[in-house]
Amino acid sequence: MTVEIWWGRTADARPGLVAELNAAERDRMAAYARDEDKSRFVVGATIVRRVLAGKLGRSPADVVIDRTCPDCGRQHGKVVADGMQISVSHSGDRIVVAFHPVAAVGVDVELINPSIDTASLATVSLSDLEADELAAFPADARARAFTQYWTRKEAVVKATGDGIAADLRKVVVSAPDQPAALREWAGYDGPVRLVDLPAGVEYAAALAMLSDEDLEVRSFDAAPLLRS
Ligand SMILES: CC(C)(COP(=O)(O)OP(=O)(O)OC[C@H]1O[C@@H](n2cnc3c(N)ncnc32)[C@H](O)[C@@H]1OP(=O)(O)O)[C@@H](O)C(=O)NCCC(=O)NCCS
Ligand SMILES: [Zn+2]
Structure with a gap:
């Protein structure tokens, strides 16, 4: 496809x-x-x-x-x-x-803001597992890593149509240094393909497709x- x-x-x-x-x-x-x-x-x-x-x-x-x-x-x-x-x-x-x-497809692109407070953003949008993984990244790599989590999650919830209604902490995706994948989300149990899209050093982007x-x-x- x-x-x-x-x-x-x-x-x-x-x-x-x-x-x-x-x-x-x-x-x-x-x-x-x-x-x-x-x-x-x-x-x-x-x-x-x-x-x-x-x-x-x-x-x-x-x-x-x-x-x-x-x-x-x-x-x-x-x-x-x-x-x-x-x-x-x-x-x-x-x-x-x-x-x-x-x-159904969902796409998300985000400009990476190097000065975001990744620890506080993690409390509202990452699972405990993801927050621990993020904290293990070097400090200067965390803004990109967080934004990769974010775009992968947003791509999934935009594909399903949930959008901002979804609790992103429960949309658990793979770590930024791993191939993109949805690990777990109780809100959707159908097939999903997830991939990062190349968008240059200043941006992160991801695409989800609800199909196997x-x-x-x-x-x-x-x-x-x-x-x-
Ligand atoms: C999609 C959403 C997560 C926003 O993400 P964002 O990072 O701020 O913005 P993005 O640029 O990535 O995406 C915006 C696009 O998502 C699309 N979109 C809006 N709601 C969506 C949903 N539930 N599912 C999938 N896509 C949606 C729209 O096409 C929009 O672009 P457009 O208005 O120019 O056509 C979202 O749910 C949202 O904020 N929607 C705005 C509407 C709103 O406030 N709804 C509240 C309910 S009343
Ligand atoms: Zn509305």
Whole structure:
């Protein structure tokens, strides 16, 4: 099973892209106070629309996208489109979108902040086992290690659709110096494939696919897609 991964940057954002968005997406953009948030959102939404437009043979503005949140009904939930499973993530100047025709996918990218307090973050998002493993990393490697745990966990809970409703301490993943895997999570007992995505030294990223088929990843640069 091949998951398509499309990478964009905030610098790919242009005012003209907004014309392809639907009313809910324009409202989302307008609600962001910071330009960088607007850019991250419009690049993610446009990658979704333009990649699907290419696959469906229609124009990006005609692609039907729904983000209804199952908890509150607002348009800030997981992206849903006919015939494709999709996951979107953005952090810093990176935007990533994963596509698979059948299997649910979850993707997460995070800018690594070298000055985070990993010990206190561990108490709210890592299991005791993971926190012990993290503490064994050299101090200057802990920010990256913590962020790898985080992106692996987020990829899983985004694939299942739980998102922030999940208690990340219970989503136990493999240690950052081991191949990515879900070790244990009572909230989901189906098959899952997990892999780290190369995202450069400043970022950590991971992809989850809810299937026991082999996971193959094909990565694309979204810049040419967003240029026209
Ligand atoms: C996904 C989530 C974990 C956020 O993660 P994050 O690290 O802050 O942000 P990311 O950039 O990695 O991911 C954001 C994307 O996740 C997607 N997403 C939102 N809810 C999701 C969910 N439950 N499951 C999977 N994906 C979800 C959206 O596509 C969103 O991007 P978009 O709005 O630009 O389309 C999340 O659950 C969340 O914060 N959702 C926001 C909505 C909210 O506040 N819900 C509360 C319930 S009312
Ligand atoms: Zn909501």
